Amino acid sequence: MDFARHAHFEALTLWAGIGSHLDEELRFTSPPPSTVVSKGAKLLSARHVDLLTKADLCKVPVSTKRIWMRIADPTSSRRKLCQDSVAVLRFFQHLSSVEWRPRPLRPPALVAMETAADAFGKGNQCGVGGWLKFPSGRMVWFSQLFDVQQFTASGIPVQNDANLDISSYETLAQCFVLLAFWKFSGAGRLALKLPALSDNSGAEAVCNKLYTSKTPLSLFVRKLCMWSSLSGITLDCSHIAGEKNDDADFLSRWDGKNATLPARFRHED
Template sequence: MAEAFIPSLTGPRLRDHVAAASESPFFSDKEVVKDADKHLFLALLEGVPTGYDGDIPKSNVFTQRADPTLLCELLQKEVDAGWLETIPLHEAQARWGSRLAVGMHNGALAGFSLDIEAAHKTVRVRDGTLRYLFYRVCPFGAVFSAHWFQRVSAFLIRMLHPFLYVRHSLFVYSDDLLGITEQSVLEITFALVLAFCVCFGYPISWKKLQMGPRILWIGWSFDFGAGGVEVPSDKTSKLLAGLRDILRQDRVDKRELHRVIGLIQWILQLFPLLKPWMNTLYCDLHSPFGTNYSMDPGDFPSIADFLDDTLTFTSLISGTAIPLGSKLLSVRHVDIKRKRDLAQVPLTSKRLWLRVAASSRRRLSPASKQFLLYWKHWAEDPPLLRPLQIPLASPVEAAADAMASSNKFAIGGYVQMPSGNLLWFSQSWVMADLQFTKLDLSDDAQAYIASFETLAQIALLHCAIKSWCDNAGAESVSNKLYTRKYPLCIFAQRLALFSAYSSMSLDVSHIPGEYNKDADMLSRIEDFSELPARFPLNTRLVLDLEQLWFRRSAVSLTPPDFPLRWKIPVNEFF
């Protein structure tokens, strides 16, 4: 700051300012703050543009990151000069013991949170765009409303960081701010934040202020003393009440099922490995069951007037009990896909029977009931805190691929260790080998290529690794763990199950096929004598299909002829 201001204090600008006896400040707000978002306050004073009549000015905050290559070069120069020393962590721990600062905690942590009252109403809309709106401020729900207040919140965070000075963390979600600092300075730090907000005119919702080792923020309960986060008790009670209501009836209200699914989806942010089993609930939600209704044949020719293009009844038909909003499925066993299919229905003097899907009622499948019963037990005795610390990433990298042709499929891949050692696998099977899974599969292996790509990722779950995959479907399923497509959803369930069982996970990245040549080669090769030199036979892992599917833990030896004096145990956990 001194480097920026001293030239102005010693130059002609100061003399001119004094000579003019100006009452305006010598330094402008822009010079004092020097914030990257130079358009923010000008837009706030004039009224923000909505983006409908023109582009919203950029914030200039998201600049290019520092060059990591240059950083490594500078560090290496200091190492070469003898100023820095590279020491493995275990050696440093042995040398300095309890005096080593790495991993040490300075003190107990606590948090504070504040909420901006009526946040979107603090941003005024530019007068030139008021013809589109009734509000003179940004209305809640508009895209530009969230955009502008996020920029205001980002400015608050950028200014608070240098203002607080002491070690801290700040997070903001829309208009909800969370701060973490040492418990010994919590009160003074939070007081400074509140004073700063008052000075800048941020309207604080005083009744929502929180401070202490446990904070309820954006719906989650954070325990900074334990370093974890959990689902609040009111949320589990709400879930339990909803589950009890829908589990006691065979046919449930669509809105009640939708509310329970939404609450489970929200909780799954902490338990993502349960996502693959959501497909049964969504299938039931989007599968209304049909009910038969009768209709006089003389009224049938005008039925198209009561239907929209999606075959949904938009008005009531006199003389029938067909509910409004229901969907026509068939008439006299003739499936109706579009309005013109109505002409294919044979008419007689007898009454017509229409198959209509109810719009508000759903029937739960046995699989959905089983999944909801699991959540009922979960809500009755919820698990302990989930750790806030991100799991450590393994330096191991790997690639996997799959091949399918006719009734044959194969998987191949490799694992590259930090030491340079390499393990690889290459196995092929036919569709008949999957009969033990009891899945409804045809002999066309190519139709299930995404499932076999996921099976290749399952084969990599011997360690927590970053893997490469050239199939977008398998990459998406491996990372998001959700799909309604059969049988891919079943393979996703196995992947999640084995990930939880092994306490390991995959971080799958999609790469173009031409950059996945080694894994592609391993999934297609039939003659191992043609293998490249980097894939020696003594480092191959032989995989059994049933062992992959049921996760039967077994010891494998490399090289396979290594002598053992004890019998290898087999664990059939699944």
């Protein structure tokens, strides 16, 4: 979010003394004569010349015309928002328009079951996979391959090399764990904490804290937050060494051919 940008003009005869009203960071310590510049505002440019230090003031071309200055004013009530900020505000506007569900004071119970998930990224290909083992012994698993273009087409700014956004796809894999449990538990809204395992420390952290300012990871965390809110299920994510996460790793790369699927996964769809 940027402070509002305002344009001010400075008379040619006063421009030579503009430096006396600025500190070393080009913040105004006092308003120049005949201006309404606020104290603390920052000078960004003049006559389309970007200014970084006081030494740059001499780069501004001088003529008989007025000198227009571009200034960031922290006291302004106006703010210029980037697209991400607008999207977040619209999300919270929608969230505030629906009825909030009551939240119990008692902490959610930890489900006695095992789960694990993994993701891979190579070139423009990526995939997620994982499994859930219920107390009854029932095994549920999932596997899905993607192209990065499927995400960019939806407005998610992932990179062409999927491995550079691996934490995002690892978080997506944990989202699938939550959705799979919710679907196969046969209930509506649940107040439960689901154990989860991940071999990616970035995904592990955001699944527990449900916060990050990093893009595009924040967009995947937002989906996890929404599904967690709808289902009432939260993840208790712990770390697992990569070499011990073989099954989830295989499922994240599975090509869909039954002949290559291990026997322990064939009894369930």
